[in-house]
Amino acid sequence: MLICFFLDTLGKGCAFVAVLLVVFQWTSEAAGPLERKAAAVGTSVLLSAPDNIKDINFIQWEYQNGTTWYFIVQYYVGSQKPTLYPPYENRVVFYSLNGSLLLENLQETDSRVYKASINLIESEARTTLLKVLRPVSQPQIWSSSSLAGSPIELFCNVPGGTVENIDWEKEGGPLPQERCYLLSENDSVLHIGKGGKSDCGSYSCNVSNEISWQESLLNLTIVDISPPLELALKMSAIAVVFALVSGMGFFVLCCQSEKKRIKGENWRWMIIFIQVLVCVSSILLFAATVLWMHEEGPSAAFIVLEILLVYVIIVTVLISATLVYQPAKLSGFKTKPWQRVILDSAAPGAVILVVLFASLLLQKISQLQDRGCSQTVDLTGYAVISAVISLFGLITLFIWYHRSQRDQRENKRHSKEEADQEVQQELREDMLQRP
Incomplete structure (x- = not known):
């Protein structure tokens, strides 16, 4: 009454509200206590009937499909057996002593609301919300x-x-x-x-x-650097080693004395080997720089470096090919002073360029390896293998040079001995011919 009076004071009638309250109360009473149960597919579940009613004469089980209720079991006390309705007639066991219902071989479609009422007293009916679930598998x-x-x-x-x-x-x-x-x-x-x-x-x-x-x-495991950057890291390490070995070769050639200076075929193959090392190191650094810019974005410094490396690659390939196939024509490319400067300074300048920028690239990529928790890339093996390969070629050429020098000295000594023997033989013949 207080609610109606309050609504009336606001200029509204309370008749409609009263009807809603009555309907809500009726719905709540009709629903009765709700029990929730869950079971696995293929198992059985026992649904209980109300246990607070005495003088039981009639028990009825129903299930809800949409908004409609359908019968499962109806049982009159004193009758021989209950009446079972499809589709549950072959999958239920009714216990007349307490009115409980056993649902067997459950399927997912059995997930619904079930209601047990005694003596058709809806307010005392027991409703059960059953969920039939499949057990979760290993994710x-x-x-x-x-x-x-x-x-x-x-x-x-x-x-x-x-x-x-x-x-x-x-x-x-x-x-x-x-x-x-x-x-x-x-x-x-x-x-x-x-x-x-x-x-x-x-x-x-x-x-x-x-x-x-x-x-x-x-x-x-968070990986520090991407596979392209890891490849660029390895390429940069090998490029540094090749450039250092080629620089060592240039240093040895420049620091020779005039008497022991390498000349002829030995000089030609030594220059070819050094030029090839410079070319390979430039190609490796070029590829490493491309991979870096692809992953981290382009920069002006690396773009200029790419242009210089292309120039070095072209010059070193030209010089190496000329020395291999037509060494006599190499002097023809140096007819002018600026041509001589370009050809003679390309490889030594490339050594400095490769060492500086490859070291810079190694530093930049190594800094990125602190971002994750994966094992850092070990460059020791790559550096050792590339050093062994390049030094082996350089040492082989030096050994070949010293052997050829020894052979030349041996040949000169033999030639001198033969000449002395010829002179002595001529002197003997002259002495025998004198009277």
Whole structure:
């Protein structure tokens, strides 16, 4: 009455509200207490009847499909057996002593509301909401990427079963609040903004429903650098070694004394080998720089470096090919002073250029390796192998040179001995011919 009086004071009638309250009260009473149960597909579940009514004469079980109720069992006390209705007549067991109902061989379509009423008293009827679920299977978890600085997504896929909840954990606990972790609408995808060292660790995907629970683990290792940058790192290391060995070869040739200066065929093949080393180191640095700019973006310094490396590659290839096939024509390319300067300074200048910029590239890529938690790239093996290969060629040429020098000395000594023997022989013949 107080509510109606208050509404009347506002200029509204309370008749409509009173009707709504009556309908709501009737609906609540008709529904009765609601019990919730969950069971697995293929199992059985026992549904209980009301136990607060005495003098039971009639028991009835129904199920709801949409807004309509359908009979399952009707039983009159004193009758020989209950009346069973399709589609449950072959899958239910009715216990007349307490009115409970056993549903067997459950299917997912059996997920619905069931109602047991005694003596047709709706206000005392017991309703049960049954959920028939498939047990969740072992989830599959994988990552879209593991590169530091890039967006990373962790996927949790459940091949089978009814999934109601998906929970993510890191190192056995909740996801850290200080990191920006985002979940998809159904929580099956974990988004990591930019992967870093703090994101390394063990992630678990926990899937569950009311009857089962499964978990899968993924050990996420954030990779410091991408495969192209790792390749650029290795190329830069080899380029530095080749450039240093070729620079050593130029130094040895320039520091020789006039008497021991390498000449002829030895000089030609020594220059060819050094030019080839410079060319290979320039090609490696060129490729490493292209990979760097592809991953990290172009820069003016590296673009100028690319142009200079192309120039060095062309000059060293030209000189090497000329010395191999037509060495006599090499002097024809140096008829003018500026031509001589260009050809003679290309390879030594390239050595300095390669060493400086390859070292710079090594430093830049090495700094990126602190972003993740993967094992750093070990360049020792590549440096040692490239040094052995290049030094082996250089040492082989020097050995060949010293052997050829020794052979020349031996030949000169033999020639001198033969000449002395001829002179002595001529003297003997002269003495014998004298009277």
